[in-house]
Amino acid sequence: DTEVTQTPKHLVMGMTNKKSLKCEQHMGHRAMYWYKQKAKKPPELMFVYSYEKLSINESVPSRFSPECPNSSLLNLHLHALQPEDSALYLCASSLEPGGQGAEKLFFGSGTQLSVL
Amino acid sequence: AQSVTQPDIHITVSEGASLELRCNYSYGATPYLFWYVQSPGQGLQLLLKYFSGDTLVQGIKGFEAEFKRSQSSFNLRKPSVHWSDAAEYFCAVDPNTGFQKLVFGTGTRLLVSP
Numbered sequence: 001d002t003e004v005t006q007t008p009k010h011l012v013m014g015m016t017n018k019k020s021l022k023c024e025q026h027m028g029h030r031a032m033y034w035y036k037q038k039a040k041k042p043p044e045l046m047f048v049y050s051y052e053k054l055s056i057n058e059s060v061p062s063r064f065s066p067e068c069p070n071s072s073l074l075n076l077h078l079h080a081l082q083p084e085d086s087a088l089y090l091c092a093s094s095l096e097p098g099g100q101g102a103e104k105l106f107f108g109s110g111t112q113l114s115v116l
Numbered sequence: 117a118q119s120v121t122q123p124d125i126h127i128t129v130s131e132g133a134s135l136e137l138r139c140n141y142s143y144g145a146t147p148y149l150f151w152y153v154q155s156p157g158q159g160l161q162l163l164l165k166y167f168s169g170d171t172l173v174q175g176i177k178g179f180e181a182e183f184k185r186s187q188s189s190f191n192l193r194k195p196s197v198h199w200s201d202a203a204e205y206f207c208a209v210d211p212n213t214g215f216q217k218l219v220f221g222t223g224t225r226l227l228v229s230p
Contacts, residue, residue: 004159031216042206042220043160056217090159098216105218107152107159 006091006108014116015081021111023074023091031097032074033105034066035090043090049074050097081115088112118143120209122221129197130229137192137224139207148210149190150218151181155203163205166190177201202228 004025013019023032031050035043048056049068063085065077074091088110095104121140129135141147148167152160164175171183181192190207207221 033216040223042223043218044220045217048217088157092159094216104162104165105160105216107161109159110157112157 004108012114018079021076025093029093031094033092037088120221124224128227135194135197139190150208152206199228
């Protein structure tokens with residue numbers, strides 16, 4: 001299994017809703033990532049988890065709350081989002097969090113989020 | 117300032133013609149370098165990477181890239197483009213600071229004409 005699975009593929013939510021994005025991998029990878037990609041823009045790193053601990057938070061607003069319940073799962077909890085948060089949210093994983101052991105990121109297909 | 121530049125927003129190539137996508141980076145030391153491809157609404161797929169050693173690297177789908185330290189460039193090439201290569205191509209840099217923090221260029225959209 002060399003896949004990163006993200007659910008749901010599409011999500012529409014209101015600004016008062018609470019929703020969660022889910023990411024799963026069974027490759028034994030110890031680092032997992034959330035990226036945000038606005039339309040026609042490159043992906044931008046949001047969070048990095050290393051061995052189930054939050055290692056990097058790229059100054060992401062608190063309305064985005066990541067969670068890593070175990071080594072295979074990564075969630076992104078959403079609350080009180082704004083329309084400008086509409087984007088493709090990509091999850092990725094790598095064998096190790098840094099150095100040449102992290103040489104390859106495996107990306108999921110993403111969750112296309114629309115905030116109304 | 118540290119940056120990754122892809123100067124071409126769009127490129128149109130005839131099917132069967134050769135392709136070169138440009139990427140320049142601005143970092144103090146040689147970072148790890150990557151090329152990714154993304155089809156619409158999809159995740160990213162790694163085409164190839166450079167860490168050290170041979171400056172000409174081979175990737176999947178017939179792509180190759182050449183690292184030129186003197187020009188701070190890592191250009192992607194393919195000798196003969198297929199219609200299925202139409203996609204968005206991102207050059208990315210990992211500054212090698214301990215945690216993998218990919219910084220992506222702005223991307224180049226490849227269009228393939230019949």
